[in-house]
Amino acid sequence: MIGRLNHVAIAVPDLEAARAQYRDALGAKVGAPQDEPDHGVTVVFIELPNTKIELLYPLGEDSPIQGFLDKNPAGGIHHVCYEVEDILAARDRLRASGLRVLGDGEPRIGAHGKPVLFLHPKDMNGTLTELEQV
Ligand SMILES: CC[C@@H](C(=O)O)C(=O)SCCNC(=O)CCNC(=O)[C@H](O)C(C)(C)COP(=O)(O)OP(=O)(O)OC[C@H]1O[C@@H](n2cnc3c(N)ncnc32)[C@H](O)[C@@H]1OP(=O)(O)O
Numbered sequence: 085m086i087g088r089l090n091h092v093a094i095a096v097p098d099l100e101a102a103r104a105q106y107r108d109a110l111g112a113k114v115g116a117p118q119d120e121p122d123h124g125v126t127v128v129f130i131e132l133p134n135t136k137i138e139l140l141y142p143l144g145e146d147s148p149i150q151g152f153l154d155k156n157p158a159g160g161i162h163h164v165c166y167e168v169e170d171i172l173a174a175r176d177r178l179r180a181s182g183l184r185v186l187g188d189g190e191p192r193i194g195a196h197g198k199p200v201l202f203l204h205p206k207d208m209n210g211t212l213t214e215l216e217q218v
C-alpha cells in the first residue's frame with residue numbers, strides 16, 4: 085500500500101543554522117522557510133535526488149513539535165512520510181490493523197497542498213509516521 089518515501093522530517097532548534105548547514109556544508113538544494121500555521125510549524129524543504137528532508141521549527145504557542153524539542157534540545161528525526169494513492173483507504177486499512185490515527189482522523193492539507201494523516205509513534209516502532217496522498 086505505501087509508496088515512495090516522501091520526506092524525513094528533522095526538528096531543529098535553529099532553523100537558519102540548519103538551512104545554512106545543508107546549503108553550505110552539504111551543498112544541498114535548500115528551499116525558503118514556509119509557515120504552516122494550521123500545523124504549528126515552519127518548514128524548510130531540502131531536495132535530495134531520491135527524497136526530501138523537511139526541517140521543522142515550532143510556530144505558535146501550541147506547536148506539536150515543542151514537546152519533542154524540549155526532550156531533544158539538539159533536535160532529532162521527528163517523523164517519516166510515506167506516499168499513498170488513496171489516503172482514506174489507507175486510513176481505514178491501518179485502523180482495521182489496530183493503528184491509531186492521530187487527531188480526528190480526517191486528512192488535513194499538508195505542506196505540499198496534499199492531504200496528510202499521522203500515525204501514533206507508539207504503534208509504529210517508536211516512529212511518528214505521516215501519510216501523504218499523491
Ligand atoms: C507541515 C505539515 C506536515 C507536512 O506536510 O509534512 C507536517 O509534517 S506537520 C509536523 C508536525 N505535526 C505533527 O507532528 C502532528 C502529529 N503529532 C502529534 O499529534 C503529536 O506530536 C504526538 C505525536 C501525538 C506527540 O504528542 P506530544 O504531546 O508532543 O507528546 P506526548 O508526550 O503525548 O508523547 C507520547 C509519547 O510519544 C513519544 N513521541 C512524541 N513525539 C514523538 C516523535 N516525533 N517520534 C517518536 N516518539 C514520539 C513521546 O516521547 C512519548 O513517549 P513516552 O515518553 O515513552 O511516553
Ligand SMILES: [Co+2]
Pocket residue numbers: 091093138163165214
Ligand atoms: Co512532514
